[in-house]
Amino acid sequence: MNKENKIIQFGEHVEGYSIPVLNEREIRATAGILFLFAYIAIQMAVGGNFVPIKYFIIIFLTDFLIRVFINPKYSPTLIIGRWIVRRQTPEYVGAAQKRVAWIIGIGLAAVVMFILMIILNTFSVITGLICMICLLFLFFESAFGICLGCLAYKWYYGKKAQYCPGEVCDVKSRHEIQKTSWKHFFIVLAFIAFIVAAVFLLNDIFSAEPQELFEMIKNSK
Secondary structure, eight states: OOOOOOSSOSSBOOTTOSSOEEEHHHHHHHHHHHHHHHHHHHHHHHTTOOHHHHHHHHHHHHHHHHHHHTOGGGOHHHHHHHHHTTTSOOOEEEHHHHHHHHHHIIIIIIIHHIIIIIISOOOOHHHHHHHHHHHHHHHIIIIIOOOTTTHHHHHHHSSOOSSOGGGTTSOOOOOGGGOOOHHHHHHHHHHHHHHHHHHHHHHHHHTSOOOOHHHHHHHHO
16 A cells, blocks of 8 residues: 555545545545534524534535645544544545545535525525535535545536446446346335335324323323
């Protein structure tokens, strides 16, 4: 492994990889952490308390500026993610496409939200939509390992990214365990039908106001 340790750089030089790479495991862990706090902040904003989401925007913007313009190694949230998954074997992915995704995060979510919600102190359907997009990006990254922002790499540079999570950049046949059939499709449809039927049949029962457990036991005596 290359021992070169520059303060300002993007990605690590690892033996066996022709381009700078990042550890996908710590990125996914960090996305999960950010998703959790973003979701809580958005829910509080929906309830009328905008203070948490303003703090989140500042933290998000600062962290992503460090990632893109200084070094992902010194990103506070990535450091936390690195500590959480420190016992797991690294999964190296190309750094270039992650940089494109994080620049989108800076430009779309952080800067626009910073101007609209912190400087102008406003909220609108625009900020609500950006919040939902941000949550979607974070959820797909943390839950599925799918970097939606990375898709812009091919559109912008006109070439395929290298070392994608799960090797999705490489054309290959699926393993047997990955294959689905019409039987699986109908199972999913049946499950959706079950959910719809449950909503219609149980809505009145589930809408009843819940009782405090110990109070109910006391009244039943």
